[in-house]
Amino acid sequence: xxxxxxxxxxxxxxxxxxxxxxxxxxxxxxxxxxxxxxxxxxxxxxxxxxxxxxxxxxxxxxxxxxxxxxxxxxxxxxxxxxxxxxxxxxxxxxxxxxxxxxxxxxxxxxxx
Numbered sequence: 586x587x588x589x590x591x592x593x594x595x596x597x598x599x600x601x602x603x604x605x606x607x608x609x610x611x612x613x614x615x616x617x618x619x620x621x622x623x624x625x626x627x628x629x630x631x632x633x634x635x636x637x638x639x640x641x642x643x644x645x646x647x648x649x650x651x652x653x654x655x656x657x658x659x660x661x662x663x664x665x666x667x668x669x670x671x672x673x674x675x676x677x678x679x680x681x682x683x684x685x686x687x688x689x690x691x692x693x694x695x696x697x
Contacts, residue, residue: 605695610671611649612689615678623664632679637664639673646697649676654685659697 615631623629625643636647641662650657660680667675674694676686686692 606650606693607695608652608691609673609694610689611674611676611686611692611694612667612669612672613676613678613681613686625663627663629664629677630679631677633677634658634660634680634683635663635677636660636680637666637675638662639665639667647674648695648697649674649680649684650693651684651686652691652693656684657693658683
């Protein structure tokens with residue numbers, strides 16, 4: 586029992602860091618892709634609460650926030666991208682609208 590507490594603390598320290606808020610550059614996309622298939626195979630819905638990320642697994646839940654408005658939204662990764670240098674996340678237009686995002690900007694991102 587003596588080693589259980591330190592191991593539990595060590596595990597907590599290393600696993601929670603990956604779920605902490607990260608500030609990333611994000612953009613959004615919408616009607617121009619309506620009805621097209623995403624990389625996951627589902628049909629893109631611009632008003633859905635979805636996002637594209639280059640490496641996170643499909644189905645990953647993210648909490649994305651706009652520091653300018655204080656609003657947050659939960660999105661699900663269902664596509665690959667963005668392919669613009671320096672941009673980490675592409676939000677559907679519905680998710681961008683929900684947090685008051687009008688153009689490319691910094692957002693907070695953490696796993697749900």
